[in-house]
Amino acid sequence: MIKNKMEIGILILAMLVGMALIPPAMASTEEQQTNLTKDPVQLKIEALEAEMGEEGMKEVADYLELQASLPDVVKQMPYSGLAFAATDPESQAIKMGYIDNFDVSKKEKKRYKAGLQDIWDRYPNNITTDDYAFMSELGPMIEEEALKEYLVVGVRWYANSHQDFAYYACDGSAYASYAEDAADDPDVSGFELPGYRYYNHYWDAYWHVGGAPGCCDAYAGGAQIWADNGRMADAHHDFGISSHYLSDAGNPFHSKGAVDQVGNFVANLFTSNNHDLYEQYISNNWGSGANFGSYVSSNTQSITVTDPEQAVKDNADYSAQYYDYIWDKVNNHPDTFGSYFYVQYYTLLCVQKTAKYNHGLYDYIMT
Structure with a gap:
């Protein structure tokens, strides 16, 4: 039986109180994987890379090399x-x-x-x-x-993306629908306390600011407690919510760009039209076009997670390196940025990485 919202709030409050470029020290790592057989997602990515050819892949490599070499300032x-x-x-x-x-x-x-x-x-x-x-x-x-002619369209990966990240991470569990149904709850108005609506969905990879790691960890801990006590529906429900915060960190606009010049999180930077247009692009291409959703539903690989909080930070480290390119293209070409191949390619890499992390988070909670 699913716990009511009062139970959720008490549990979480108690817990809160009481391969492009992967950092060397991580609590979640693909190097730990023993089964890296290529799945349909990896084959699709390799087909795209073959289409890009040596020149295209060199452009990617040059961009990532620049990002890795940038001074912290x-x-x-x-x-x-x-x-x-x-x-x-x-x-x-x-x-x-x-x-x-x-x-x-x-x-x-x-x-x-x-x-x-x-x-x-x-x-x-x-x-x-x-x-x-x-x-x-x-x-x-x-x-x-x-972007003066564009209206705000709402800040989130998109409901279906959060639901898919959680659902397909459950590997066919009979309880997967509980995770799916809960995964977009944190985007519902009133789910979080005022002032945390945006902060908790963010982790700046370079300023180390944001609430996403703590929220992911808290709900993952709650899910473990339910699983240990045989309440698997509740465990999957809380996994779905935990997954939301982990998945948010895989979006470049949730891992960079919302901190001011002295390191403070600023909500109106997070809710920028650049951000919103990019997420609308993901929404429009989730089930068709670039079909980002297929990189989630067909993913069978995982990244081992041993610390949910660190997993969020690691996922943010990965996605943040693509922010500059995507922000620039959205800003220059708000009507057509999605036609730029590297916007699609960098996005699908973030989607694939996030799907892997969600598989790892599910295994961490349920085993």
């Missing part, structure tokens, strides 16, 4: 995707065009252009924290100008 920089335009003359021209359209004086436009060009000229090795104030001023203006 750049990784933590507000609107780092705007600084990343230094690598692409076309993107620079688009950004300068946005400034031309600002409703400010010619003198101010000149100042913004000179300041941004200076950032690009010094990217990435000569950026300092003194640049943060300028980026915090200009970044929102660039984003507003680029």
Whole structure:
């Protein structure tokens, strides 16, 4: 019998109170896997990579190499995707065009252009924290100008994605529907206390800010207690909720970009239109088009999880490296960014990785 919300709240309150680039020390690792037989997902990814060819794969490798080599001061920089335009003359021209359209004086436009060009000229090795104030001023203006015709569509991976991540991680369990039904609950208004609606769905990989790791860990612990006492429906229910926070960390907009120049989480950065448009793209392509959902339903691999909190952080480390590229493309081409092959490719890699982590989290709880 499923526990009521009062039981859930008391349990969680008590617990809270009482391979691209994988960090070397992890509590969740694919290296521990003994069975890495290629599943349909891996075969699909390899087919895409073959289509990309050597030149395309080199572009991916160069991008990831750049991301790995960025100084911390750049990784933590507000609107780092705007600084990343230094690598692409076309993107620079688009950004300068946005400034031309600002409703400010010619003198101010000149100042913004000179300041941004200076950032690009010094990217990435000569950026300092003194640049943060300028980026915090200009970044929102660039984003507003680029996306002024777009309405907020809602911040979440998408209900079906959360449900699929949880359901297919259960490996055919008779209780999988309980996990599926609960997985999108944290996105329901009123599920969390005011002030935590966005913070708990975030973990900044570079500032180490956000509530997602703790929430994932708390509900995973609750699920273990139910499983140990034979209450498997309740165990799967809480796994579904725990899965939500782990899955959120696999979205690049949930692992970077919502922290201000002094390291504070800011909700209006998290709820940006860049963020919303990207998640709408995922929603529209979950069951068709890029068909991201198939990379979840066909996944049979897992990443061993020994610490749910660390697993969230590790998943965020993975997804955050794709933020700059995706943010830049959404900002430059809000109508057509989904047609860029690397937006699709980087997204499906994050989806695949998140599916693997969910399998590992399920095994951690149920065994």
